[in-house]
Amino acid sequence: MTLRDKLKNKKAVASVIGLGYVGLPLAVELALAGLETIGIDISPEKVARANSGVSYIGDVSDHDLSKVVKKGKLRATTEFESLASADTVNICVPTPLRKTKDPDISYIVAAVKEIQKYLHKEQLIILESTTYPGTTEEVIQPLLEATGLRAGKDFYLAFSPERVDPGNEKYTTKNIPKVVGGLTGKCTRLAVALYKTAKMNTVPVNSARVAETVKLLENTFRSVNIGLVNEIALMCHKMNINVWEVIDAAATKPFGFMPFYPGPGLGGHCIPIDPFYLSWKAKMSGFEARFIELSGSINSDMPAHVVNRVAEALNDRKKCINGSKVLIMGLSYKEDIDDTRESPAHEIIQLLQHRYQQVFCF
Numbered sequence: 033m034t035l036r037d038k039l040k041n042k043k044a045v046a047s048v049i050g051l052g053y054v055g056l057p058l059a060v061e062l063a064l065a066g067l068e069t070i071g072i073d074i075s076p077e078k079v080a081r082a083n084s085g086v087s088y089i090g091d092v093s094d095h096d097l098s099k100v101v102k103k104g105k106l107r108a109t110t111e112f113e114s115l116a117s118a119d120t121v122n123i124c125v126p127t128p129l130r131k132t133k134d135p136d137i138s139y140i141v142a143a144v145k146e147i148q149k150y151l152h153k154e155q156l157i158i159l160e161s162t163t164y165p166g167t168t169e170e171v172i173q174p175l176l177e178a179t180g181l182r183a184g185k186d187f188y189l190a191f192s193p194e195r196v197d198p199g200n201e202k203y204t205t206k207n208i209p210k211v212v213g214g215l216t217g218k219c220t221r222l223a224v225a226l227y228k229t230a231k232m233n234t235v236p237v238n239s240a241r242v243a244e245t246v247k248l249l250e251n252t253f254r255s256v257n258i259g260l261v262n263e264i265a266l267m268c269h270k271m272n273i274n275v276w277e278v279i280d281a282a283a284t285k286p287f288g289f290m291p292f293y294p295g296p297g298l299g300g301h302c303i304p305i306d307p308f309y310l311s312w313k314a315k316m317s318g319f320e321a322r323f324i325e326l327s328g329s330i331n332s333d334m335p336a337h338v339v340n341r342v343a344e345a346l347n348d349r350k351k352c353i354n355g356s357k358v359l360i361m362g363l364s365y366k367e368d369i370d371d372t373r374e375s376p377a378h379e380i381i382q383l384l385q386h387r388y389q390q391v392f393c394f
Contacts, residue, residue: 035154035188038119039225042066046226047118049143051078051108053301053371054160054194055124056089056097057205063100065230070118071108082108090199090369115150120226123147123159124194126301133308135164137171144175151179156188156222162247162306164313167191168240169215184216190223191240193247198300199369209233213243251306252324257292258303259327262334265294297334297376299365304331304374335379339387357390 038044044067048059051073063069073079081088085098100106115121125139140161147157157176159168168191173183183189192212197203210227212234214220224234237243261279268275275294283291298304307328311321343353365375372378384391 035119035156035222036225039222039229042229044068044119044226044229045070045117046120046122047072047115048122048124049073049112049146050124050126050139050161051075051082052124052126053089053091053198054196054205055122056082056087057092057196058122058124058160058194059106060092060096060100061205061230061232062226063103063106064096066105067229068104069100069106070114071106072110072112072114073108074110076110079108079110082106091196091204112146113150115147116152118150119154120156121147121158123157123161125161127161127163127305127309129305129308133312135309135312137163137167140167141171141175144172148175148179151176151181151187153181153186154188156190156219156226158190158192158223158226160192160194162193162251162302162309163244164309165241165244165248166313167244173215184214184219188214188216188219188222189240190214190219191243192223192227193243195247195250198371199366206230206232209235211235211237211243211246213237213240215240245310248306248310251302252310254292255298255303255307255331256323256327257290258295258298259330261292262294263330266330266337295334295376296338296380298331299373299375299377300371301373335376335383338376338380339383342384343387353387355390357392358384360384360391360393363393 046062046067047070048055049072051059051071059069059071071082078088083101085094085101087094087097123140123143125143127140128136130136140163159172168189173189177183181187190212192210195208196205210232212220212223214223220236224236227234265275268278279291279293282289307324311324314321342358346353346356360377360381363372363375363377364370381391
């Protein structure tokens, strides 16, 4: 039976590598759609909790997780040998930046090397981890083809960027459109077929490189606009202008303006990181992405601005900086989530501790 037939009849065995904020919701959706799904993670704790039906991801309910686990549609494991029986493999692993702001795709490479051991004909591999344009073709394809199998002929390879927004109750893994780009037309069609099995809306594009760049554009757009409004906030502060009133008034224009709001810096798994994947790849091609670098510099300076504003507020109230106690309320990078990755709160706390020594977090 071909992979297309298996997907059509829901006889395919799906697998997801990485059971974090992207992988677990995807695995649950595939399982809810009726596919036998295997979740793979190197964390025994995550595997144990998934198999017990207790969710550790805010966007996945205990009800949905326990439902598919009890029905035998989803099982989690730390063993990559289970890939041998999988018809589809979605890679959902972290892609952080090194301290030098260079891409770190070591988690992707490690996952692909495990897939390589169990790769077989009619298997579909989809990378969802955010990365620089060309990763699918330049890194993953050669590793998998070292087995002697050929992409687009013996197995199928595609990229479909994750677009998860943690804590967003309106837009979830289920209803956020899936951009899909394969190495060949057939690769794209089969990847689309997998997501359509779970009734996801798909947006096919002509190549994996296009799909890789789509995600980077989305988050670069946000980073640059946040950098712009943060610079406007700094400027308004110097000129004694209420930046919030300026933005609210500008937002009344029904066209040509989209409001962004200043903040203490960038946080989360995407916006502080993804634009630098794009600028790094651009440099490799001899192009300088000036907007990306400038907005990154402005946004990274915002924690220091926050600390300076704290000092100004204390001085306005005739309070001595040295010996003051500072309370930090909220450590996540946005409201109503428990995710503190890349949160500017970390740097703000460090800067405050250097000045005040007594800093309390809530």
